[in-house]
Amino acid sequence: MGLLAAGRPALAERPAEPAGRPEVVAQSKWQFSGDEGATWSPRPPTVPAGKVGTIQARATFQVPDPGAAEFWQLTHALPPRMDMTFSLNDKEVPVPLPGMYYKTIPAIPARLLRKGPNVLMARIRIDNRPPASDRQKVMPDFTFPSPSDPPALAGQKLRFQTGPILGAFGEDYFSATCRTNIPVPVRLTVTPAQRATPPRPASSRAIELSSPAGLIHRFRVPRDSSLRVFEYQLKATFGRDSAATAAHSVALPILGPKGSRQDELRFVIMGDSRSNTGDWATVAQAVLNEKPALVVFTGDMNDHGTDDWEWDEHYLGPEPARELLATVPFYPVKGNHEENAPLYNQLFYTPSPDGTAENWAQEIGPVLLIGINGQWSARWPQTRTWIENTLSESTAKFIFFMSHYPAWSSAGNGKLDAKTGLPRHWAYLTARTDIVPMLVRHKATALVAAHEHHYERSDLPGGLMQIISAGAGAPLSGKSRDAAKQNPYSKVFIKTLNYCLLEVKGNRCTLQAKTPAGTVIETLTWQARKLH
Ligand SMILES: [Fe+2]
Numbered sequence: 001m002g003l004l005a006a007g008r009p010a011l012a013e014r015p016a017e018p019a020g021r022p023e024v025v026a027q028s029k030w031q032f033s034g035d036e037g038a039t040w041s042p043r044p045p046t047v048p049a050g051k052v053g054t055i056q057a058r059a060t061f062q063v064p065d066p067g068a069a070e071f072w073q074l075t076h077a078l079p080p081r082m083d084m085t086f087s088l089n090d091k092e093v094p095v096p097l098p099g100m101y102y103k104t105i106p107a108i109p110a111r112l113l114r115k116g117p118n119v120l121m122a123r124i125r126i127d128n129r130p131p132a133s134d135r136q137k138v139m140p141d142f143t144f145p146s147p148s149d150p151p152a153l154a155g156q157k158l159r160f161q162t163g164p165i166l167g168a169f170g171e172d173y174f175s176a177t178c179r180t181n182i183p184v185p186v187r188l189t190v191t192p193a194q195r196a197t198p199p200r201p202a203s204s205r206a207i208e209l210s211s212p213a214g215l216i217h218r219f220r221v222p223r224d225s226s227l228r229v230f231e232y233q234l235k236a237t238f239g240r241d242s243a244a245t246a247a248h249s250v251a252l253p254i255l256g257p258k259g260s261r262q263d264e265l266r267f268v269i270m271g272d273s274r275s276n277t278g279d280w281a282t283v284a285q286a287v288l289n290e291k292p293a294l295v296v297f298t299g300d301m302n303d304h305g306t307d308d309w310e311w312d313e314h315y316l317g318p319e320p321a322r323e324l325l326a327t328v329p330f331y332p333v334k335g336n337h338e339e340n341a342p343l344y345n346q347l348f349y350t351p352s353p354d355g356t357a358e359n360w361a362q363e364i365g366p367v368l369l370i371g372i373n374g375q376w377s378a379r380w381p382q383t384r385t386w387i388e389n390t391l392s393e394s395t396a397k398f399i400f401f402m403s404h405y406p407a408w409s410s411a412g413n414g415k416l417d418a419k420t421g422l423p424r425h426w427a428y429l430t431a432r433t434d435i436v437p438m439l440v441r442h443k444a445t446a447l448v449a450a451h452e453h454h455y456e457r458s459d460l461p462g463g464l465m466q467i468i469s470a471g472a473g474a475p476l477s478g479k480s481r482d483a484a485k486q487n488p489y490s491k492v493f494i495k496t497l498n499y500c501l502l503e504v505k506g507n508r509c510t511l512q513a514k515t516p517a518g519t520v521i522e523t524l525t526w527q528a529r530k531l532h
Contacts, residue, residue, distance in 0.1 A: 021157050022068040026059040026120070026150040030078070033058070044144035047126040055144055057122040059151050066113035069155025070239070071182040073106045076122065077149040081307065084124040088112045096215050099342045100308045106156060106181050107215060113153075120151060156182050158241040161215075162312055164234055164248065165325045167349025168362065169223075171255045174329070175349035176219045176232065178245070184238045185210050186217040193229045193249070216346045218355060228252050248326045253293040253365060263506050265365045266291075269402065270499035271298030271450030272470035273315060274337050280473030281318030283497055286516035288324045290501055295328050296369060298450040299335020299404035300474060306341045334358050334373040335404040335450060359383055361390045366504045366528070368396035374403035374427045374449075384434050391442035397528035398509045399444040400502070406449035406468050407431035408458055410483035410490050413451050421485075427451075440464045443529045445509065448500065453477040455498040455513055455521055458489040465524065469513065471498035492522055 033056040034045030040058060047053035057078065074093065076086065080103045086093035091112050095105055126144070130137035163178035180186060190207040207227075211217035217234070233247040253265060268287050273280040287295065302310035316322055324330075332348045334340075349355035350371070351362040358373035370390060372383065391399065405427035408414060415424050423429045431447070439447055440462035447460075450470035454477055458466040466489070476495045480486055483493075492513075498521060501512045507528040513521040 022065065022155040023152060024061050024063050024154075025152045026061050028059065029150045030057045030059050030122075030147055032056065032144065042146075044146055046141050046143045047128045049128060049139040049141050050130070051128055053126045053128065055124045055126060057124065059120045061118040061120065061151075061153055063113050063115060063118050063153070066110050066115055069157075070110050071106070071156045072108045072110060072113065072153050073104050073156050073181070074108055074120070074151060074153055075104045076102075076120075076151045077147040078122060078124070078151075079145050079147075080309075081304070082124050082126075084122050087121045087123075089114060089118055090121075097308075097342045097346070099306065101304075101306050102308050104309070106161075107183055108153075158182055158184060158236060158238045158243045160234065160236070160243055160245050162316055162347065163326065164232075164245055165316075165347055165349075166248075166250065166327060166329050167355060168331060168351035168360075169252055169329050170351065170362070171225055173220050173222055174250075174252060175221065175355055176234075177347055177349055178217050178234055179215055179347070180217065180236055180243070181215070182238060183213050183215055184236045185213045186234050186236045188217075188219050188221065189233050189235070190221060190223075190227070191231045191233075191247075192227055193231060218346070218349060220349070220355065225255065228254065245326075250327055251293075252329070255365060262365045263397075263504065265293055265367050265502075265504045267294045267296065267367075267502050268292040268499055269296045269298065269400070269448050269467075269502065270469055270472045271333070271335070271404070272300045272453055272474040273297075273302075273472035274300050274474050275303040275314070276473045276475065277314050277317055278473075279497055280314070281320050282516045283472045283499060284318060284324050285320035286514070286518070287499055288320050288328070292328060292501070294331060294364070295324065296331045296333065296371060296400075296402050296448075297472075298333045298371075298402050298448060298470070300337040300450060300470075301332075301335070303337060305338035305344055308343065311343060311347065331360070331362075331369065331371060333371040333402045333404055333450075334375070336375060359386060363394065363396050366397040367509075368394045368399045369402070370399070371402045374405040374431065376426045380430065380434075384438075387435070388438055391438060391444065394442075395531060397507060398504060398526060399439075399442065399529070401435070401439055401444055401447050403427070403431060403435065403447070403449050404451050405431055406451065406456075406458075406466055407436050407447065408460070408466060408487040408489055409452050409468060410456060410479045410487040410493050411452040411454060411477045412480055414486040415480065416482065416486055423486075436460060436462075436464060436466075443531075445526050445529070446511075454493060454495045456487070456490055456494075457492040457513070457522065457524070458487060459491050460489050465526075467500065467511070467513070469498055469500045471496055471515075473497070494521055496521070 031040040167175035350360040456468040
């Protein structure tokens with residue numbers, strides 16, 4: 001992973017579809033109908049202001065050999081963020097995860113195609129009424145944007161599309177996930193590289209696990225505490241095709257029964273990597289160079305979490321980000337830009353029984369980490385009780401609480417309501433009224449958040465520190481005009497790319513807020529909590 005002369009890491013080569021696959025481009029561009037197929041035109045119809053309309057689009061393919069591939073992908077060339085469904089020869093085209101938007105739909109079974117002419121139809125629902133939040137808004141007529149390219153089908157060859165992503169780990173497991181472009185089983189092989197002392201021959205064998213056939217593969221790998229340094233690799237075969245990831249080296253921190261190393265942990269917290277891929281690559285490279293034992297990411301990974309392609313092109317696009325997520329256990333916190341995308345819960349493995357919990361907590365050595373989905377939820381009272389119980393039960397020396405949302409901020413999202421003087425944002429208000437008092441009562445070390453795009457440290461009443469570390473690639477933001485009112489506790493504010501490196505040794509925890517160029521913004525230290 002060398003750096004370019006300009007000091008920026010090379011952006012990843014997109015994992016290309018292998019050469020030699022059959023491709024069929026539609027015979028003509030899309031044709032459109034606004035009257036349920038009575039008339040067709042290359043010009044898309046207009047949905048009048050205030051109306052809900054359905055547009056149909058049609059294209060024809062000549063497919064010489066549907067059996068040339070068992071699975072095909074459709075690149076439809078229509079604006080992807082629309083409410084639309086596709087059919088091929090009157091059969092619905094399945095999408096991998098409803099709720100995601102696709103530019104390219106993979107894994108279409110060959111049985112939906114036939115030799116000769118094939119008809120592709122798209123059905124697009126356009127709601128051109130004023131939004132529910134402003135029913136008086138004057139809407140313009142909506143003319144569907146005319147796509148410049150015809151749709152195309154391509155036979156697929158097996159490849160690993162996303163990941164692997166290393167997830168949560170514990171004394172008796174670690175986790176890894178990945179995505180393939182066609183539904184196959186995946187085999188995971190773990191090769192231990194370092195033995196416990198004295199050696200345990202029984203655990204020196206490689207571990208092999210297989211996932212069921214599918215696009216998403218989630219592994220919870222049993223381990224004993226001697227399995228600390230290892231390599232893992234994922235492989236898949238389909239007919240004559242085979243694919244494999246690189247063999248990734250991992251070193252998990254020592255957990256478990258009290259020992260000298262249990263009092264040490266080195267980890268990174270960062271957030272907000274949307275939407276500048278180059279900046280995200282720079283930050284990911286800097287974090288990779290820190291060799292942390294784990295990374296907590298406090299949300300807003302992509303601009304649009306429901307845009308399926310952004311995960312591969314942006315968040316897991318740059319080589320340093322791919323390497324970081326493949327080799328360092330990754331603990332995610334959900335932000336608003338994740339858009340509650342179903343793929344989020346599939347790609348990440350949090351410390352919870354099935355790895356999908358969005359509110360999670362884990363004691364790792366001397367540190368309790370708590371991550372929550374801080375967005376509005378009808379279940380917030382239950383979450384609040386769970387946080388209180390989790391804090392009460394912990395005897396960890398240090399507690400770091402991660403949410404996408406801070407309680408106080410000097411920047412734009414921390415605006416106050418003119419009447420109440422309180423934050424307009426539900427999550428900010430809730431952090432202030434519910435979360436911070438609990439953290440103060442239990443002597444938590446810090447609340448670490450994102451959502452604003454800068455670094456800001458605030459010393460809150462009661463002795464709690466709040467850190468906004470949201471500089472992993474989102475467009476940077478400065479202070480509001482009302483900053484002093486919004487956040488009277490602000491001590492340091494800097495508009496820069498940043499991340500936080502934390503290091504616990506014995507009873508002392510040090511945080512270095514850093515820019516990816518290596519400048520230390522500030523250094524903070526804490527002593528272990530005194531429980532009584
Ligand atoms: Fe956000």
